[in-house]
Amino acid sequence: xxxxxxxxxxxxxxxxxxxxxxxxxxxxxxxxxxxxxxxxxxxxxxxxxxxxxxxxxxxxxxxxxxxxxxxxxxxxxxxxxxxxxxxxxxxxxxxxxxxxxxxxxxxxxxxxxxxxxxxxxxxxxxxxxxxxxxxxxxxxxxxxxxxxxxxxxxxxxxxxxxxxxxxxxxxxxxxxxxxxxxxxxxxxxxxxxxxxxxxxxxxxxxxxxxxxxxxxxxxxxxxxxxxxxxxxxxxxxxxxxxxxxxxxxxxxxxxxxxxxxxxxxxxxxxxxxxxxxxxxxxxxxx
Numbered sequence: 001x002x003x004x005x006x007x008x009x010x011x012x013x014x015x016x017x018x019x020x021x022x023x024x025x026x027x028x029x030x031x032x033x034x035x036x037x038x039x040x041x042x043x044x045x046x047x048x049x050x051x052x053x054x055x056x057x058x059x060x061x062x063x064x065x066x067x068x069x070x071x072x073x074x075x076x077x078x079x080x081x082x083x084x085x086x087x088x089x090x091x092x093x094x095x096x097x098x099x100x101x102x103x104x105x106x107x108x109x110x111x112x113x114x115x116x117x118x119x120x121x122x123x124x125x126x127x128x129x130x131x132x133x134x135x136x137x138x139x140x141x142x143x144x145x146x147x148x149x150x151x152x153x154x155x156x157x158x159x160x161x162x163x164x165x166x167x168x169x170x171x172x173x174x175x176x177x178x179x180x181x182x183x184x185x186x187x188x189x190x191x192x193x194x195x196x197x198x199x200x201x202x203x204x205x206x207x208x209x210x211x212x213x214x215x216x217x218x219x220x221x222x223x224x225x226x227x228x229x230x231x232x233x234x235x236x237x238x239x240x241x242x243x244x245x246x247x248x249x250x251x252x253x254x255x256x257x258x259x260x261x262x263x264x265x266x267x268x269x270x271x272x273x274x275x276x277x278x279x280x281x282x283x284x285x286x
Contacts, residue, residue, distance in 0.1 A: 029249035031258050032085050035073045038266040042070035043118050052276060053208060056285050058113060061106040062276040069265045073097065073196070073207035076261065078252060079153065082238070087245040094239040101146050105201040107268075108171065115178045117284040118192060120185030134178055141171045154235040157222045158200035162211070170204050172199055189277050194271055 045066050052059035057065045085089035115135035118128050148164035174200030179192045244251075252258060258267045279285050 009140065017127050027249075028247040029246075031249055032076060032247055035076050035085075035258075035261060035265065038073035038262070039070050042066050042073065042269050043252055043264055045251050046070070048273060052285065054082045054282060058110065058279055058285050059276050061110050061113075062272045064106040065103045065110075065272045066269045068099045069269050071099060073101075073265050076265075077243075078257070081251070082244045083251050084245050085242045085247065087243050089245055093153070094236070097239070101150075101253055104143050104146065105139055106254065107272065108139045111175050112136060112138040113286065114193055114195070115141050115175075115182070115277075117279065117282075117286070118187050118189050120187050124151075126267055129179070131178070134174055138171060138175060141167055141174070145171070153239050154232050155222060155226060155240065156231065156235040157226065159222045165206065165252050169203065169211065172202055172206070175199065176203065189278065190283070191275055195275065198271070256267060 046063060049059055049063055049066075054060065075084070075086055075088065075094060075096070077091050077096055079093055079097070082093050089095070111133045115138070116127075116132065119131060119135075121127050132133035145164045145167040148160045148167065152158060152164065175195055179195040179199070182189075182192050183196060205212070246252075249258070253260065276285075
């Protein structure tokens with residue numbers, strides 16, 4: 001395992017801000033290894049989509065998201081301190097972030113498509129500009145969040161993570177608002193209900209617990225002196241090669257971290273598969 005070329009600029013950890021355990025359990029744990037079970041559930045979800053056309057956008061976006069989460073269940077890691085379960089190039093922070101970029105954009109593209117396909121307007125009514133703009137803005141905001149997280153990763157600072165997580169907050173305020181609008185106009189699709197339930201659970205947690213903790217840590221902002229090619233090169237090398245193998249539950253964020261991983265890598269793929277299932281049933285596959 002290569003040594004860390006240089007410690008991160010900031011000492012704050014992204015994962016600690018949202019996933020640290022208040023009890024800080026010590027010692028090795030089997031819990032991170034149990035994430036492998038999510039690989040099998042995700043493989044089953046992929047199987048349920050095998051009959052859908054491979055030339056259609058929605059099934060392929062769903063497959064992309066589910067595949068990446070299956071991969072992350074086998075080779076899990078945490079960006080902070082480059083924590084990995086298996087010391088292998090497949091656990092590379094760079095590789096995981098690259099795959100996650102595609103899967104997260106696919107996720108928000110799907111939500112935008114759901115908003116447009118279930119828009120509460122008849123065929124003779126033109127969809128209002130603000131509605132279509134909001135639906136189209138979802139993947140655009142996701143792309144912006146990717147810029148923040150990649151910059152944070154390569155420049156080896158956590159200070160930009162606040163902007164990334166704030167962007168996710170805005171994304172799901174927007175998505176929840178769109179689906180509330182759809183609901184109040186009489187559309188009772190299961191996909192609308194799932195988005196509303198997710199929003200009501202996620203938004204308070206993100207705004208109060210996650211962003212609140214990030215603000216309380218008072219990280220130093222990224223300075224111009226750190227925005228150099230040399231620093232970026234070191235960050236890229238670190239993301240590609242440095243791996244900190246550990247089974248300590250505290251290094252994985254404690255029980256809060258494990259809960260986050262299970263929700264993201266196990267539960268959300270069911271939502272994404274449901275988008276393809278329901279839209280096929282409703283004849284809205286594109």
